[in-house]
Amino acid sequence: MNLNLLNNLTSDTNDKQSVQKHKLIKHLFNSGASSVSTLCEIMEMSTPSILKLLIGLIDEGWVEKKGYGLSIGGRKPDLYRLKDKKILILCIDIELFNTKIAIIDNNYNFVLDVKTIMVPISKSRTDFFNILHTHLQDILKSAGIQRKQFIGCSVGMPGLIDAEKGENYSYFLSDGENIPLTAAFEKMLNIPVVIQNDVNGSSMAEFTHGMAKGKKNVLVLLMDWGVGLGIIMDGKLRQGTSGFSGELGHMPFVENGALCYCGKHGCLETIASGNALSEMAKEGILSGKNSMLNNLSNEELERIEPALIIKAANKGDQYAIQLLSNVGTHMGKGIAVLIQLFNPELIILSGKIAGAKQYITLPMQQAINTYCMTQIREKTTIVSSELGENSRLLGYAATGIDQFLGAYIKKVKKLKK
Numbered sequence: 001m002n003l004n005l006l007n008n009l010t011s012d013t014n015d016k017q018s019v020q021k022h023k024l025i026k027h028l029f030n031s032g033a034s035s036v037s038t039l040c041e042i043m044e045m046s047t048p049s050i051l052k053l054l055i056g057l058i059d060e061g062w063v064e065k066k067g068y069g070l071s072i073g074g075r076k077p078d079l080y081r082l083k084d085k086k087i088l089i090l091c092i093d094i095e096l097f098n099t100k101i102a103i104i105d106n107n108y109n110f111v112l113d114v115k116t117i118m119v120p121i122s123k124s125r126t127d128f129f130n131i132l133h134t135h136l137q138d139i140l141k142s143a144g145i146q147r148k149q150f151i152g153c154s155v156g157m158p159g160l161i162d163a164e165k166g167e168n169y170s171y172f173l174s175d176g177e178n179i180p181l182t183a184a185f186e187k188m189l190n191i192p193v194v195i196q197n198d199v200n201g202s203s204m205a206e207f208t209h210g211m212a213k214g215k216k217n218v219l220v221l222l223m224d225w226g227v228g229l230g231i232i233m234d235g236k237l238r239q240g241t242s243g244f245s246g247e248l249g250h251m252p253f254v255e256n257g258a259l260c261y262c263g264k265h266g267c268l269e270t271i272a273s274g275n276a277l278s279e280m281a282k283e284g285i286l287s288g289k290n291s292m293l294n295n296l297s298n299e300e301l302e303r304i305e306p307a308l309i310i311k312a313a314n315k316g317d318q319y320a321i322q323l324l325s326n327v328g329t330h331m332g333k334g335i336a337v338l339i340q341l342f343n344p345e346l347i348i349l350s351g352k353i354a355g356a357k358q359y360i361t362l363p364m365q366q367a368i369n370t371y372c373m374t375q376i377r378e379k380t381t382i383v384s385s386e387l388g389e390n391s392r393l394l395g396y397a398a399t400g401i402d403q404f405l406g407a408y409i410k411k412v413k414k415l416k417k
Contacts, residue, residue: 019413022409023409029405030402033079034079064082087106088149090102091104094121094171095198098119101116103143103145108394111143115135117131133188154399155196167180192404199220202391202395204399205387206348207237209387210348211346216234220348220385221354223272223360224273225275225352227269228249229246229338249273253270253271284323290319292315309356310353313356321359325363328356331364332367332370335372336370345380345381349382350385
């Protein structure tokens with residue numbers, strides 16, 4: 001379960017077999033339980049060679065038989081998978097107002113309950129890191145887990161993130177040491193770190209565990225405090241030249257509209273995000289709108305959670321229903337543009353506002369019918385995510401473990417030269 005286990009795979013074996021073992025572990029992580037024939041095809045190796053690797057990994061405690069595959073006729077093939085908790089990854093989901101921490105294993109089991117820390121992303125890098133580090137120490141101590149047991153840490157957050165350079169150009173800009181954000185995390189945690197945009201985490205979760213699994217052309221719309229877009233085209237998550245693709249929330253939608261935090265006026269986020277929804281609800285309540293939201297405390301009113309507005313709508317509150325309908329209409333117009341551009345087979349709605357379901361999907365569909373060509377929109381299905389509020393963490397785990405295993409393979413190849 002610690003990093004040395006991956007290194008130990010290189011002992012008592014030849015150079016080529018060591019690399020093959022690491023590759024097989026990576027394939028089993030990405031594909032899940034697989035038959036020998038499937039592994040032969042993926043790794044382009046013979047049946048005897050794959051069986052030899054599997055037997056070795058079974059003896060070393062990495063792999064186990066788990067069920068049977070489908071059969072066209074004859075005996076069902078044995079399936080092989082990685083054992084639980086052979087690889088652990090620390091996953092950190094940073095939102096605008098709180099941060100979630102989870103420990104996930106190679107079979108996507110949550111090793112302990114997700115912990116939520118009430119710390120805003122607006123804090124300085126130094127202050128945020130100090131708070132996070134204190135909480136992490138407490139969590140690991142109570143769980144009896146040491147940092148050396150992690151293959152690494154996968155961090156997700158909003159903003160313009162260049163994963164290759166390890167930097168977020170929207171948040172946590174350096175206020176001390178002039179080092180990239182990834183390097184700052186690695187210095188604090190003393191383990192390898194990858195960072196990624198939150199919508200890519202949501203998209204990867206849908207691709208590996210949700211409705212996008214097995215599909216080729218899917219858009220994942222993250223409707224949270226902000227608005228983000230995950231693009232799955234030709235069966236791959238597309239992130240653009242610098243990793244900045246999918247910034248749908250900062251496309252101009254309103255002429256001379258409100259000032260967005262990005263510095264432009266009239267962005268989609270100013271009229272169709274969790275922040276916009278909260279601000280519109282607050283303004284309406286203060287101006288005397290009749291709503292059960294009037295019962296909120298001053299503290300709750302200052303930053304109204306989308307969940308409270310959705311709860312009021314579910315109880316028949318007409319003001320709350322109208323607020324959500326407005327968001328749905330604006331989003332529908334944006335989605336109409338996406339359908340015309342990408343011609344996706346599926347659009348998945350995720351995030352806090354997606355929980356409003358029919359209160360946004362009905363006006364959304366009306367707007368799509370108005371602004372999108374019939375022949376194109378009829379080929380696209382729109383659904384709400386079914387993965388739950390912690391789904392992004394699964395996406396972070398998928399990306400992180402895959403990248404760290406890939407790094408191990410490169411390391412082994414280099415050592416064997």
